[in-house]
Amino acid sequence: xxxxxxxxxxxxxxxxxxxxxxxxxxxxxxxxxxxxxxxxxxxxxxxxxxxxxxxxxxxxxxxxxxxxxxxxxxxxxxxxxxxxxxxxxxxxxxxxxxxxxxxxxxxxxxxxxxxxxxxxxxxxxxxxxxxxxxxxxxxxxxxxxxxxx
Amino acid sequence: xxxxxxxxxxxxxxxxxxxxxxxxxxxxxxxxxxxxxxxxxxxxxxxxxxxxxxxxxxxxxxxxxxxxxxxxxxxxxxxxxxxxxxxxxxxxxxxxxxxxxxxxxxxxxxxxxxxxxxxxxxxxxxxxxxxxxxxxxxxxxxxxxxxxx
Numbered sequence: 001x002x003x004x005x006x007x008x009x010x011x012x013x014x015x016x017x018x019x020x021x022x023x024x025x026x027x028x029x030x031x032x033x034x035x036x037x038x039x040x041x042x043x044x045x046x047x048x049x050x051x052x053x054x055x056x057x058x059x060x061x062x063x064x065x066x067x068x069x070x071x072x073x074x075x076x077x078x079x080x081x082x083x084x085x086x087x088x089x090x091x092x093x094x095x096x097x098x099x100x101x102x103x104x105x106x107x108x109x110x111x112x113x114x115x116x117x118x119x120x121x122x123x124x125x126x127x128x129x130x131x132x133x134x135x136x137x138x139x140x141x142x143x144x145x146x147x148x149x
Numbered sequence: 150x151x152x153x154x155x156x157x158x159x160x161x162x163x164x165x166x167x168x169x170x171x172x173x174x175x176x177x178x179x180x181x182x183x184x185x186x187x188x189x190x191x192x193x194x195x196x197x198x199x200x201x202x203x204x205x206x207x208x209x210x211x212x213x214x215x216x217x218x219x220x221x222x223x224x225x226x227x228x229x230x231x232x233x234x235x236x237x238x239x240x241x242x243x244x245x246x247x248x249x250x251x252x253x254x255x256x257x258x259x260x261x262x263x264x265x266x267x268x269x270x271x272x273x274x275x276x277x278x279x280x281x282x283x284x285x286x287x288x289x290x291x292x293x294x295x296x297x298x
Contacts, residue, residue, distance in 0.1 A: 031294045039291050052201050054212060061210035063203060066266040081293045106293045112285040113278050117215040119286045129262050136261040137268045142188050144230045144255045145180040 036078045040071060044115040050086055051118055055128065058107050058121035064128035065136040067094075069118060074109075081106050083122055102126035185227045188258065189220060193265040199235055200267055204277065207256050207270035213277035214285040216243075218267060223258075230255050232271055251275035 045051050050068040057064055067085040069077070073093060076084040083104030087094035097103030104122040111118060129136040194200050199217040206213055216234040218226070222242065225233040232253030236243035246252030253271040260267060278285040 031291065035291055039289075042289070052215060054203055054215065056212055061212075063205055063210075063212060063268055066201060066203065066261065078291070078293060109291045109293055110286040111289040112215065113280050113282070113288060114285075115289075117285070119212055131262050133262070136263075136266070137259040139262060140191070140260040140264075142180065142184055142227070142258045144227060144258055 031078055036075060039078060039109065039111065040074055042111055042115050043071075043074060043118070045071065046116070050088070051116060053085065053118040053120055055083060055104060055120045055122050055124070057124050062135050063137060064122070064124055064134075067096075074118065077106055077120070078109060083120060097125065100126065100130065102128065104128075180227055185224060188227060188260065189223055191260055191264050192220075192223060192267065193263065194220065195265070199237070200265060202234065202267040202269055204232060204253060204269045204271050204273070206273050211284050212286060213271070213273055213283075216245075223267065226255055226269070227258060232269060246274065249275065249279065251277065253277075 043051055049070050051074070052066055053069045053074075054066050055064045056062065068088055069084075070086040073084045073086045076082075076093075076095075083096040083106050085094045085096060086092070095103075102125050104120070104124050106120050106122050108121040109118060110121070127134050129138070131139065133139060192200055198219050200223070201215055202218045202223075203215050204213045205211065217237055218233075219235040222233045222235045225231075225242075225244075232245040232255050234243045234245060235241070244252075251274050253269070253273050255269050255271050257270040258267060259270070273283075276283050278287070280288065282288060
């Protein structure tokens with residue numbers, strides 16, 4: 001459960017409004033080394049050194065996948081603009097698309113309120129899921145009764 | 150990293166197309182006890198008994214928050230249609246909105262390709278974040294240079 005920690009208050013590119021409009025990154029400054037260090041410092045990795053990262057297609061807002069990042073993966077993503085993760089099954093660096101060609105160009109990285117979840121706004125080439133589906137959440141859906149307003 | 154497991158192939162309400170269009174739940178059958186059992190059986194909880202759950206506003210597709218569910222929370226969410234989680238900080242059940250009134254009506258529950266992440270499509274009342282923001286990802290954004298197509 002999110003618990004606000006004053007020590008992780010945003011200091012880089014905060015936005016005061018609560019809209020979720022994708023940033024037009026072309027008009028913004030480049031990511032500096034200082035920006036990268038600040039964001040990494042604010043990220044609260046788990047006991048296993050990993051943080052969950054949600055990849056969302058920046059324009060359609062599809063949730064594509066959830067994967068994990070260690071500090072090295074987060075730094076590489078921030079400095080190269082390409083989605084790089086930590087593969088828990090293989091125990092090492094996983095550059096999305098190295099095998100499939102389905103790379104992710106990362107436009108924006110957001111941290112949640114307590115810094116323990118990353119949200120990536122990406123341009124996903126091809127399917128994000130190794131099954132060939134556009135997203136990892138396309139195949140298995142259950143409608144919930146009683147959940148309508 | 151998603152690794153397809155034939156034993157968790159979808160058997161409930163699969164969709165063949167890869168679109169992310171929200172389901173018009175009003176036209177679908179109610180969630181049966183069997184549906185709940187099947188979905189819970191396909192969910193791969195971690196060693197700590199928890200699975201990450203992404204809450205997304207069903208129509209605007211904003212990613213609102215990431216929280217955690219144990220089996221009891223997932224069952225309660227499926228059977229009541231209300232977003233219920235497991236609070237890692239408090240070590241127990243957390244029914245979203247009990248304190249704030251900002252409840253989540255859950256319209257659809259999706260599992261990812263290997264069953265270890267849950268995506269909830271919800272109608273969020275008020276702000277999802279305890280800070281008052283609409284989402285937990287509104288306050289801390291870093292634009293990534295080099296991530297443009």
